[in-house]
Amino acid sequence: xxxxxxxxxxxxxxxxxxxxxxxxxxxxxxxxxxxxxxxxxxxxxxxxxxxxxxxxxxxxxxxxxxxxxxxxxxxxxxxxxxxxxxxxxxxxxxxxxxxxxxxxxxxxxxxxxxxxxxxxxxxxxxxxxxxxxxxxxxxxxxxxxxxxxxxxxxxxxxxxxxxxxxxxxxxxxxxxxxxxxxxxxxxxxxxxxxxxxxxxxxxxxxxxxxxxxxxxxxxxxxxxxxxxxxxxxxxxxxxxxxxxxxxxxxxxxxxxxxxxxxxxxxxxxxxxxxxxxxxxxxxxxxxxxxxxxxxx
Amino acid sequence: xxxxxxxxxxxxxxxxxxxxxxxxxxxxxxxxxxxxxxxxxxxxxxxxxxxxxxxxxxxxxxxxxxxxxxxxxxxxxxxxxxxxxxxxxxxxxxxxxxxxxxxxxxxxxxxxxxxxxxxxxxxxxxxxxxxxxxxxxxxxxxxxxxxxxxxxxxxxxxxxxxxxxxxxxxxxxxxxxxxxxxxxxxxxxxxxxxxxxxxxxxxxxxxxxxxxxxxxxxxxxxxxxxxxxxxxxxxxxxxxxxxxxxxxxxxxxxxxxxxxxxxxxxxxxxxxxxxxxxxxxxxxxxxxxxxxxxxxxxxxxxxxxxxxxxxxxxxxxxxxxxxxxxxxxxxxxxxxxxxxxxxxxxxxxxxxxxxxxxxxxxxxxxxxxxxxxxxxxxxxxxxxxxxxxxxxxxxxxxxxxxxxxxxxxxxxxxxxxxxxxxxxxxxxxxxxxxxxxxxxxxxxxxxx
Numbered sequence: 001x002x003x004x005x006x007x008x009x010x011x012x013x014x015x016x017x018x019x020x021x022x023x024x025x026x027x028x029x030x031x032x033x034x035x036x037x038x039x040x041x042x043x044x045x046x047x048x049x050x051x052x053x054x055x056x057x058x059x060x061x062x063x064x065x066x067x068x069x070x071x072x073x074x075x076x077x078x079x080x081x082x083x084x085x086x087x088x089x090x091x092x093x094x095x096x097x098x099x100x101x102x103x104x105x106x107x108x109x110x111x112x113x114x115x116x117x118x119x120x121x122x123x124x125x126x127x128x129x130x131x132x133x134x135x136x137x138x139x140x141x142x143x144x145x146x147x148x149x150x151x152x153x154x155x156x157x158x159x160x161x162x163x164x165x166x167x168x169x170x171x172x173x174x175x176x177x178x179x180x181x182x183x184x185x186x187x188x189x190x191x192x193x194x195x196x197x198x199x200x201x202x203x204x205x206x207x208x209x210x211x212x213x214x215x216x217x218x219x220x221x222x223x224x225x226x227x228x229x230x231x232x233x234x235x236x237x238x239x240x241x242x243x244x245x246x247x248x249x250x251x252x253x254x255x256x257x258x259x260x261x262x263x264x265x266x267x268x269x270x271x272x273x274x275x276x277x278x279x280x281x282x283x284x285x286x287x288x289x290x291x292x293x294x295x296x
Numbered sequence: 297x298x299x300x301x302x303x304x305x306x307x308x309x310x311x312x313x314x315x316x317x318x319x320x321x322x323x324x325x326x327x328x329x330x331x332x333x334x335x336x337x338x339x340x341x342x343x344x345x346x347x348x349x350x351x352x353x354x355x356x357x358x359x360x361x362x363x364x365x366x367x368x369x370x371x372x373x374x375x376x377x378x379x380x381x382x383x384x385x386x387x388x389x390x391x392x393x394x395x396x397x398x399x400x401x402x403x404x405x406x407x408x409x410x411x412x413x414x415x416x417x418x419x420x421x422x423x424x425x426x427x428x429x430x431x432x433x434x435x436x437x438x439x440x441x442x443x444x445x446x447x448x449x450x451x452x453x454x455x456x457x458x459x460x461x462x463x464x465x466x467x468x469x470x471x472x473x474x475x476x477x478x479x480x481x482x483x484x485x486x487x488x489x490x491x492x493x494x495x496x497x498x499x500x501x502x503x504x505x506x507x508x509x510x511x512x513x514x515x516x517x518x519x520x521x522x523x524x525x526x527x528x529x530x531x532x533x534x535x536x537x538x539x540x541x542x543x544x545x546x547x548x549x550x551x552x553x554x555x556x557x558x559x560x561x562x563x564x565x566x567x568x569x570x571x572x573x574x575x576x577x578x579x580x581x582x583x584x585x586x587x588x589x590x591x592x593x594x595x596x597x598x599x600x601x602x603x604x605x606x607x608x609x610x611x612x613x614x615x616x617x618x619x620x621x622x623x624x625x626x627x628x629x630x631x632x633x634x635x636x637x638x639x640x641x642x643x644x645x646x647x648x649x650x651x652x653x654x655x656x657x658x659x660x661x662x663x664x665x666x667x668x669x670x671x672x673x674x675x676x677x678x679x680x681x682x683x684x685x686x687x688x689x690x691x692x693x694x695x696x697x698x699x700x701x702x703x704x705x706x707x708x709x710x711x712x713x714x715x716x717x718x719x720x721x722x723x724x725x726x727x728x729x730x731x732x733x734x735x736x737x738x739x740x741x742x743x744x
Contacts, residue, residue: 042737046399047378051739060733066726130552137552150551151711239550242490244708259371261697262395263733 032275038268045262057269066245067253067270071277074250077161078225084165085221086214089172094202096173097180107177114170118233125163126238149239153246156239160247163234164225172217179213180206211293219285226278227251250274325357326619329383330627332362333369333608334442337576341643348639349630356623366392366608367696373613377401382613384620385627387441389608390689391696393429394513396611397437398738403612403621404437405628412625416632420650424678425605427688431744432514438609439628440649442640444572445603445678446498448593452586454482454565463590467534470566470593474543477565487547487555487564488535490706492699493606494568494592495535496528501604501687502594502680503527508731513691516743517735521698524717524724527595533716536709546710559587568592570606571674574645578667589670591677601687603677607646638662647674691743693734698727 039057041050061067092110096103113121128135131148139147149156183206191201225231232251235241241248241256248256250270258267332342339362346360363369366389373386388396396402409416418426418436425443430436450463458476474485488495500507505526510519523529538544547558547567556573558564560581574589581587594600612624630636637653640646642662648654654675657663663672681687692698705723708714714722 042733044399044737045374045395046401048399048401051737053736060729126550126552133552148551150548151546151707153711153713156550242550242704242707243711244704244713256700257697260367261694261700261730262370262374262392263694263697263730265737266733 035268035271038265039272041265043264043268045264050265053265057265058273061266061269061273066248069245070248070250070253073157073246073248074226076157077164077231077247077249078222080157080161081164081168081225082218082221084161085168085172086217088165089169089176089217090210090214092169092173093176093180094206096177097206098198110173111170113167114174116167118167118230119237121167122163122234122237125159125166125234129159149243151243153243156243156247160231160234160238163238164230167230167234168221168224172221175213175217176210179210183209215285215290215293218289219282222281222285223278226281227274250277325355326623327357327359328385328616328620328623328627330358330360330385330387330610330624331369331373331383332360332387333364333366333389334387335362335365338442338572338644341640344643345631345636345640348636349627352630353626356626358623358627377613377615380615382615384616384624385610385612387608388438388611390428390606391699393438393609394691394693394695397431397744398741401614402437403614404435405439405612406435408612408621408625409628412622414625414629416629417650417652420652422605422649422651422654422675422679423683424602424688425649427683428605429609429689432511432691433744435744437744438611439632440605440607441610441631442572442607442644442646443649444570444606444646445674446494446568446592446606447571447574447589447674447677448591449559449567449569449573449577449587449589451559451562451565452588453562454480456586463588464593465590466596467531467593468596471534471538471543474538474566478543482565484545484547484558484564486538486544486566487558488544488568489546489548489555490703490710492702492706493570495531495706496523496702497690498568498592498603499531500526500528502592502601502677503598504601504684504686506686507690508692511685512689513693514685514688514743517693517731517738517741519692519731521692521724521727521731523702524720529717529720531595532706532709532720536716539710570645571647571671572607572645574668574671575643576645589673591673591680600680602680602683604687604689605678641671642668645671647671647678692731693738694730697730701726701730 038050040052040054042053042057043050092106096106096110126134129147129149131137131140131150136147147155149159187205188201191205196204228251231249232255235247235249235252236255239247241252251274254267254270254274257263257270330346332339334342342362343360346358349358350356361383363372366387369387370389370392373382373388376382406416406418421436421440425440426436427434429438429440448463452461454477455461455473458473458480460473460476464470464473470486477485497507499505500523505528506512507523507526508519508521510516513519535544539546545564547553547555547564553561553563555564555567555569556576557580559567559569560577562582562585571589577587591600592603610628612621612628616624631640632650634653634656637648637650638657638660641648641657648657658672662668663670701723702720705714705719709716709719
């Protein structure tokens with residue numbers, strides 16, 4: 001007869017997962033529930049009452065042209081930053097994987113940016129890219145007015161995208177490098193013997209085998225750039241959402257409307273919409289993008 | 297967000313540790329907490345104030361915790377209040393006043409002092425300051441604390457180069473001077489940023505122009521903004537024209553240098569900013585740079601009115617214990633004494649908030665000598681005329697959002713993306729939506 005180890009006492013199992021469930025409840029479901037409730041009311045900031053307004057907060061948000069410009073800004077930011085961070089990390093990882101001179105030290109160098117807090121990165125970027133006093137101020141000497149992200153919205157967006165990508169390249173790099181190194185050497189060596197050059201090997205062997213990691217990073221990067229603390233920190237220090245809302249990402253708009261403007265209900269409605277948006281986006285990725293992923 | 301709040305927690309923890317580290321005798325004192333928003337040099341001055349209070353008597357102990365900025369002080373106090381862990385005293389900036397006023401989450405200033413047996417001469421506060429924090433009927437609800445107003449700062453050295461030794465008093469003159477400075481090779485005759493406080497709020501007050509109907513909101517929550525129909529529109533057009541010609545120059549933090557460091561470093565020759573920056577500029581400017589302050593210019597033919605107070609006031613929150621209120625009352629009494637007022641004005645650039653405090657300082661010759669000379673002009677500006685229904689303050693719900701709408705509009709205008717009228721009309725329309733939302737949130741409540 002087959003012997004099986006089974007816990008008979010169901011209550012023990014629940015007891016064991018209780019701490020984790022409590023944590024999840026307190027730090028996730030409870031705040032989400034509160035936000036959901038606030039989104040349907042008009043909440044007085046200091047407490048003291050609120051009133052049920054149904055979908056009014058949502059219709060106010062969705063009929064606001066500036067909200068939609070925030071949505072657009074968020075999408076531009078998320079896709080540009082993700083594309084840049086992934087592409088750059090891939091190039092770096094492929095070269096470090098080729099065991100060129102200095103590969104070992106580059107392996108650790110490239111991860112550092114991720115270890116720096118977003119506000120610190122942003123401060124450094126501000127010093128470097130300030131149009132009048134920064135290191136790049138010289139371009140304005142050649143061509144006055146060429147670079148000024150405090151006035152020019154597109155340049156401001158470029159700046160926050162660069163800043164986010166710079167920080168996330170390190171994270172993506174380490175995952176991609178690990179994935180590259182887990183590709184059996186026999187495969188690359190065999191193709192090398194068959195006469196495939198490095199580029200051919202990258203295109204035909206390494207890249208296809210990287211797709212699961214790539215897919216994972218795509219989801220993480222997009223989610224992080226839509227709702228992450230890094231996007232918030234970078235925008236807060238570099239642009240505060242300006243100029244004229246050009247970099248007012250959804251996650252930053254929620255903060256400034258809610259906490260600076262004390263419109264808790266409007267901010268709650270926005271965060272519910274943002275949550276749904278990210279869920280849809282992730283669903284799309286799993287449903288359609290994942291089909292192109294080869295796990296083996 | 298999480299990074300900032302972690303920093304705050306660390307700061308709060310640090311402050312608590314520091315508070316516990318004081319002498320063991322302090323353990324028996326009645327403690328109360330005071331949360332403030334001032335940061336940097338000014339934040340340290342607040343800590344010093346608390347230390348002076350704690351050293352001045354044995355009965356109470358003020359535990360003062362910096363919150364890292366005005367908006368944070370309000371946000372954190374709200375979160376704490378909702379959790380029943382609020383401080384006894386909190387510093388609230390002008391933009392957060394109305395929400396608190398309507399909330400009932402506070403103990404009115406007069407009641408606190410009367411309950412604890414202190415007599416305060418309420419009429420002693422400058423009316424321009426007191427009215428900003430008082431009900432429409434004039435009852436002061438919070439304690440004016442760090443008060444300032446906007447001034448024109450001008451560089452005497454640069455003015456001397458073009459043969460002038462007086463500050464411009466009209467905008468016509470400002471234009472003339474700025475053009476001469478430009479011709480003399482100065483790159484930034486007048487620096488400005490997109491802060492609405494100077495260009496909209498102070499400008500409207502001294503020109504006697506309303507910002508909103510219902511006497512700037514004092515007479516009801518159903519007020520509507522009107523800044524898109526006043527002299528402000530022409531004023532922005534003037535700024536835009538000057539900026540296009542390179543005579544006025546945008547100087548923002550995002551561009552690398554805000555107006556105050558721009559002035560202190562000699563890069564800009566004129567700016568409009570708070571009198572509270574007087575101390576900072578004195579400390580950071582080159583020692584041989586000669587500069588001065590003057591009242592904000594008005595357009596020719598305008599009957600000048602008093603300017604508005606800026607800064608913050610101290611609110612006493614509801615739901616605390618008797619000993620904590622006793623301590624808070626003693627603390628507020630302490631900072632209201634003429635000696636404290638003088639000390640505070642000396643180490644910061646803030647102005648005394650009471651007539652007697654100002655007179656005492658004037659009698660001592662405080663304003664006669666170099667580092668503080670000129671600061672008395674801030675009082676002159678604030679008290680230029682008795683306050684009118686338009687110039688006593690601005691009482692609009694969601695005022696921080698309204699300020700942001702106007703700032704956004706200004707950014708669009710100076711980027712050349714949108715016309716002045718169009719941008720201001722849109723800002724006004726959006727501001728009115730904010731006001732209606734606020735009115736609805738507080739439906740059934742009325743202004744005191």
